[in-house]
Amino acid sequence: MKILVPVKRVVDYNVKVRVKADGSGVDIANVKMSMNPFDEIAVEEAVRLKEAGVATEVVAVSCGVAACQETLRAAMAIGADRGILVETDVELQPLAVAKLLKAVADKEGPTLVICGKQAIDDDANQTGQMLAALAGWPQATFASKLTLSDGKASVMREIDGGLETLSIQLPAVVTTDLRLNEPRYATLPNIMKAKKKPLDTVKPAELGVDVAPRLSTLKVAEPPKRSAGVRVADVAQLVDKLKNEAKVL
């Protein structure tokens, strides 16, 4: 069985982004870019399923600018077998990405798609669910444990208040939460090997998908700043401040 793993190129999670002075967006020029951390967990999970003999092939897909090739190479260094770049310079929003992934899935015929639950740039948390809806497949989002057997997936999910386990039919979309696994570090030999793995490029038009954005960003602003308060000397002073100054006790 084949597993498709979408990967997104985002500003590295260690970078603190700055809002541009003209309010048109955040400044990502000359900023370190990496694979979205949740997508890394998705690649790791797919590769583990292949190593366990459950999956036969892991295909990484990325949608975006030409530089997303690096993200695909990173996925292949973890262990994905090949990569597909859906190349465009248009700003892609989750619905457009879901449509592109649906078109790729129609061609590739995966049994499972494992996505990150959200990208750490737009924090939208939509793409996996949208892909599942467009394909008419079940979904299991925010997965912390995934088991495949008898043509079904058993997925433990993180929900408000605890955990739930779903049994879903395949094909399906699973999205990863933090505790699904801890992605491995790619070794140098595997990074070298990844450079030789196949990487195909297609354009959205070849997939018959209109990727025009539906939302326009009018303004991006800094959130209101919270200034550091005061150090208190001891517990008694803290309680006094909370009672008489902040009036929250």
Place this chain on the structure above:
Amino acid sequence: MPILVIAEHDNQNLKAATLNTVTAALKLGADVHVLIAGAGCAAAAQAAAKVAGVTKVLVADAAHYEAQGAENVAELVKGLARDYSHVLAPASSAGKNMLPRVAAQLDVAQISDIVGIEAADTFVRPIYAGNALATVRSADPIKVITVRSTAFEAAGEGGAAAVEAIPAAADLGLSALVGREITKSARPELGAARIIVSGGRGVGSGENYHALLEPLADKLGAALGASRAAVDAGYVPNDYQVGQTGKIVAPQLYIAVGISGAIQHLAGMKDSKVIVAINKDPEAPIFQVADYGLVGDLFELVPALAQAA
């Protein structure tokens, strides 16, 4: 056109986030209807009818809505949405799970996790873990939106909406709930608590977490939270996690104990009214957002605070 709010409920009661979502819907300036999809959910429907400002409650009561699975609920909402200008749900784990399916089936964008409403088509939402706020305008005919509950007040009581039963949509049979492990607690839930006591890696172990923080939480009537580091270390279950990828909270008082203050944690609690940080490291970044900082040994300071508070 009216506005549809998808209620989050357990068939008996509404979850608190539904009330904040109703407030966001009322700001859009049209009639607000609430959908209750469940099984044996008459009590939840009655509760929704009493929410101030709601003019109609739609009830789809069928066995296949028992678990409120995303596939079946989205199918139902898709069929209703054409009569509405906006479809809103709380940005809770249930809303985030279900609503993008509706948007995709309607071929419209979703606007996730809004914290402000500028106009009927223009919304403010955090990006980059709350390090920036984007104002976005939707060109789609139906606006599909999840609402960050801490950004809107809870709607009050005093409504008397009509309750109308609607037919269920087909059971897609794609997914089955095997079981749920819900953490039982007598404490208030994190999302709705007035005071939160939260522990990080600095508390050292799961045993310490409970021994140190529970007496303080009990004394203050507070909910318990944790940083991602504490959850990853196994001190407490995942549903305690406050942060960018956990729960977003904004209580009156947030007491961070042994939490260093990673960006992703701050993203989940920096809208709290008052933040107290207790940490042995005077350089910890948490002190940069704390209103009151106390540097020292947690194991002396926290019990003393529980005593004195």
